[in-house]
Amino acid sequence: MQRITWERVVSILLISPSVLAIAVFVYGFIAFTSFASFTKWDSLIPDFSLVGLSNYQKLFANPRFQIDMRNTVSFTILFLALCLVVGFVLASLLDQHIRGEGIFRSIYLFPMAISFIVTGVVWRWLMTPGSPGLGDTGLNLLFEKMGLGFLKWGWFTDPMVWHIPAESGVGQVLTAIGLGGLASTKVGISAGVISLVLAATWQMSGYTMAMYLAGLRSIPDELREAARVDGASELQILWRIIIPLLKPVTLSVIIILGHISLKIYDLVVSMTGPGIGFSTDVPAYYMWDTTFRGNHFARGAAIAVVLLVMVAVLIVPYLVWSSRTEAEL
Amino acid sequence: MKRKVLFFALVVAILMMAVPMTALAQGPECQDVVTIQKDDWLSKVADKYFGNIFAWPAIMAIHNQAALANPEKFPDKVINADVIEVGWSLCIPTADEADAFLATYDPAKPELLYASGDSGQLVIGSWWTAGGEAEGLAGMFRIYKELYPGVEIVNATVAGGAGTNFKAVLATRLIGGDPPDTFQLHAGLEVETYSPEQFLEPADDIYASEGLEDVFPADLLALLKYKGHYWGVPANIHRSNVLWYNKAVFEANGLTPPTSFDEFIAVSDALQTAGIQPYVIGTKDGWEAAHVFENVLVGTLGADGYKGLWTGATDWSGPEVTQALENFKMMMSYANPDHPALTWDGAGEYLINGTGGMMIMGDWTDGWFTSKAFTGYGWAPPPGTQGTFVALSDSFSLPKGAPDAENARNWLKVVGSKAGQEAFNPKKGSICARTDCDPALFNEYLQSAMVDWSQDAIVPSVVHGAAAIESWATDYKDALILFVGTGDVAGTQALLQQACVDAGVCQ
Numbered sequence: 001m002q003r004i005t006w007e008r009v010v011s012i013l014l015i016s017p018s019v020l021a022i023a024v025f026v027y028g029f030i031a032f033t034s035f036a037s038f039t040k041w042d043s044l045i046p047d048f049s050l051v052g053l054s055n056y057q058k059l060f061a062n063p064r065f066q067i068d069m070r071n072t073v074s075f076t077i078l079f080l081a082l083c084l085v086v087g088f089v090l091a092s093l094l095d096q097h098i099r100g101e102g103i104f105r106s107i108y109l110f111p112m113a114i115s116f117i118v119t120g121v122v123w124r125w126l127m128t129p130g131s132p133g134l135g136d137t138g139l140n141l142l143f144e145k146m147g148l149g150f151l152k153w154g155w156f157t158d159p160m161v162w163h164i165p166a167e168s169g170v171g172q173v174l175t176a177i178g179l180g181g182l183a184s185t186k187v188g189i190s191a192g193v194i195s196l197v198l199a200a201t202w203q204m205s206g207y208t209m210a211m212y213l214a215g216l217r218s219i220p221d222e223l224r225e226a227a228r229v230d231g232a233s234e235l236q237i238l239w240r241i242i243i244p245l246l247k248p249v250t251l252s253v254i255i256i257l258g259h260i261s262l263k264i265y266d267l268v269v270s271m272t273g274p275g276i277g278f279s280t281d282v283p284a285y286y287m288w289d290t291t292f293r294g295n296h297f298a299r300g301a302a303i304a305v306v307l308l309v310m311v312a313v314l315i316v317p318y319l320v321w322s323s324r325t326e327a328e329l
Numbered sequence: 330m331k332r333k334v335l336f337f338a339l340v341v342a343i344l345m346m347a348v349p350m351t352a353l354a355q356g357p358e359c360q361d362v363v364t365i366q367k368d369d370w371l372s373k374v375a376d377k378y379f380g381n382i383f384a385w386p387a388i389m390a391i392h393n394q395a396a397l398a399n400p401e402k403f404p405d406k407v408i409n410a411d412v413i414e415v416g417w418s419l420c421i422p423t424a425d426e427a428d429a430f431l432a433t434y435d436p437a438k439p440e441l442l443y444a445s446g447d448s449g450q451l452v453i454g455s456w457w458t459a460g461g462e463a464e465g466l467a468g469m470f471r472i473y474k475e476l477y478p479g480v481e482i483v484n485a486t487v488a489g490g491a492g493t494n495f496k497a498v499l500a501t502r503l504i505g506g507d508p509p510d511t512f513q514l515h516a517g518l519e520v521e522t523y524s525p526e527q528f529l530e531p532a533d534d535i536y537a538s539e540g541l542e543d544v545f546p547a548d549l550l551a552l553l554k555y556k557g558h559y560w561g562v563p564a565n566i567h568r569s570n571v572l573w574y575n576k577a578v579f580e581a582n583g584l585t586p587p588t589s590f591d592e593f594i595a596v597s598d599a600l601q602t603a604g605i606q607p608y609v610i611g612t613k614d615g616w617e618a619a620h621v622f623e624n625v626l627v628g629t630l631g632a633d634g635y636k637g638l639w640t641g642a643t644d645w646s647g648p649e650v651t652q653a654l655e656n657f658k659m660m661m662s663y664a665n666p667d668h669p670a671l672t673w674d675g676a677g678e679y680l681i682n683g684t685g686g687m688m689i690m691g692d693w694t695d696g697w698f699t700s701k702a703f704t705g706y707g708w709a710p711p712p713g714t715q716g717t718f719v720a721l722s723d724s725f726s727l728p729k730g731a732p733d734a735e736n737a738r739n740w741l742k743v744v745g746s747k748a749g750q751e752a753f754n755p756k757k758g759s760i761c762a763r764t765d766c767d768p769a770l771f772n773e774y775l776q777s778a779m780v781d782w783s784q785d786a787i788v789p790s791v792v793h794g795a796a797a798i799e800s801w802a803t804d805y806k807d808a809l810i811l812f813v814g815t816g817d818v819a820g821t822q823a824l825l826q827q828a829c830v831d832a833g834v835c836q
Binding site: 272 | 524
């Protein structure tokens with residue numbers, strides 16, 4: 001039992017307003033949203049009669065939501081992978097202590113200072129494909145002028161979804177072992193998502209680079225020297241020393257970019273909208289659409305809870321891990 | 330003596346005529362009417378009649394009341410106490426009236442100087458932000474300003490096609506108890522979205538006082554009435570089913586606008602051979618595809634079959650709807666490949682520069698073409714919809730708890746008036762909801778629409794809020810967005826059927 005001192009009282013008093021505010025405005029509203037997702041609230045007038053899980057059942061049977069889940073998962077995986085690779089490569093190049101490093105660092109980091117709305121508008125202009133009638137525009141025009149006409153495609157206007165065709169060999173095997181669902185457009189990558197990933201990577205890879213650069217600089221040269229003395233090749237140094245030592249950085253980047261990509265909304269709104277056949281629709285957009293346009297408040301709340309769970313799956317293990325690490329220190 | 334009696338009789342006769350006239354005008358009593366001379370100002374007039382230069386607010390306030398009640402006699406209102414013009418007629422109140430007013434007058438409340446219902450603000454929510462729509466709205470503002478100069482109009486617009494963004498903002502304001510004084514609402518079942526019995530005031534008394542039931546067509550009145558009340562006053566009528574085409578392109582290829590889906594194929598094939606994009610559409614915002622499909626539904630099922638879809642009389646899972654989806658799919662096979670990147674006006678550029686043949690869009694396209702100085706366009710009903718007018722209408726409504734409810738009521742009166750509609754519609758590119766507007770004010774397209782409006786079968790548009798409740802319209806729209814991507818007829822039809830079931834209309 002600790003003694004109650006004056007300092008303790010003051011510190012509790014000082015901290016209590018923010019604790020109260022967070023309790024009400026974060027956890028209180030999370031609780032209310034979760035509650036609303038179990039009700040029949042389907043118009044401007046709230047109807048709080050409970051309906052159990054039926055909102056969730058309907059949601060997961062809804063084709064638009066299924067597409068949203070496909071989009072958000074494929075977007076997150078591609079975006080993370082691309083950001084990590086591009087960021088790491090840029091950081092490794094900058095780590096060679098080249099001249100004008102500061103300028104390059106600023107150039108790569110600068111897109112992060114821009115809001116996703118601006119990024120979205122600019123990349124929409126760049127990726128609007130043009131047409132046979134009105135001629136090419138944006139990147140397609142650039143490709144055409146550079147003699148790279150074969151690179152032209154419809155970008156986010158292409159309804160294509162890359163997936164495992166059910167007729168293919170892999171598809172038949174999957175069907176035979178009862179996983180036929182994997183060989184349909186419900187699991188795949190749409191052309192629209194690829195366009196979004198390119199824009200998002202352009203914006204966020206600079207951030208990954210900065211994180212990795214800081215990580216690389218914190219690895220003492222003695223370690224590399226020692227490895228070289230022991231006869232390790234540069235590739236072995238990379239694989240055995242640098243990448244393992246950068247694990248905490250990678251983990252932080254995955255957590256931060258992962259929760260951004262799961263919740264992405266502004267980029268989608270300004271760049272493509274829901275897209276052709278919902279090819280760029282994401283749960284956050286659907287949540288807004290169905291809540292405030294369709295007045296399906298309960299359905300919107302259910303989407304919010306699904307999003308929360310998805311982000312929690314990513315973040316909670318990280319929080320547990322980091323608090324354990326702190327305890328060890 | 331005799332002359333005295335005659336004179337007396339004359340005075341009595343004049344008095345007897347004058348009394349009912351004052352009663353009719355219902356304005357305040359004036360002891361005198363003064364015509365403003367050079368070098369007059371309000372306090373000078375006050376000094377002359379009441380011996381008190383500080384009595385000027387009484388003259389200003391009561392004159393403004395008189396001007397409100399009797400605008401013919403007092404056409405000029407005093408808006409600024411320091412500005413009165415030579416030649417104005419001012420009503421001078423009786424000494425009693427002036428004293429009564431000054432006893433209650435509070436200089437901190439300048440709105441008392443204006444006639445009642447003629448002060449404060451009027452917050453108007455709409456999604457008319459640009460072009461002809463905004464100009465038309467400004468035209469109605471001018472009329473309102475003339476009638477109620479003391480009111481400050483706050484134009485609270487939220488941009489976005491078909492009001493989709495505006496509605497999202499409005500919903501939160503209504504639930505939060507912070508409504509605008511009046512807001513734009515598609516006439517028809519869209520009103521259900523706002524739970525009118527809880528959030529809106531009926532406008533029935535305005536229909537009665539302004540005689541609106543006599544000037545709006547019966548079909549429109551039926552559309553406006555929901556749960557036994559009128560919830561808004563319509564400003565205009567738009568037509569959803571118009572097929573726009575480039576005249577020069579059609580003439581050069583010896584074509585006429587298609588009247589059936591078979592003809593549509595023939596015309597499109599001919600255009601394709603000539604290197605023209607036969608059919609253009611923009612689907613970026615999603616609703617455009619749903620808009621075209623409602624016209625395909627009308628064209629395939631006919632006016633009654635289409636109406637039945639929204640009442641449960643026509644089966645969504647029947648072969649006719651299958652056929653409609655096939656027809657739409659056929660049309661999309663002739664469409665410009667970049668349609669997901671374009672909004673409807675972006676697609677319209679194809680018609681303007683002669684690389685596209687046909688486009689189906691509502692008649693706001695007419696105003697847009699005009700704003701682009703493009704004149705080489707023709708119009709026709711889309712295939713199969715001859716003799717049917719797919720209508721939508723913008724109305725203004727009265728939210729409960731509006732801070733300036735009286736100003737909003739006056740606004741609705743302006744919206745429903747002949748002057749208001751004639752100021753608004755030629756600019757907006759729509760026709761009057763009233764049947765007594767002067768056709769000479771409208772352009773050629775709108776005149777043809779006015780003729781059709783008076784003789785065609787009228788069916789409500791679903792995408793624009795008339796035919797179905799908003800949640801159903803949203804589900805319908807989602808199914809069509811998906812269809813444009815997948816082309817899956819059976820799956821889309823099942824979704825459309827499910828949407829009808831969810832809306833509680835189908836079993």
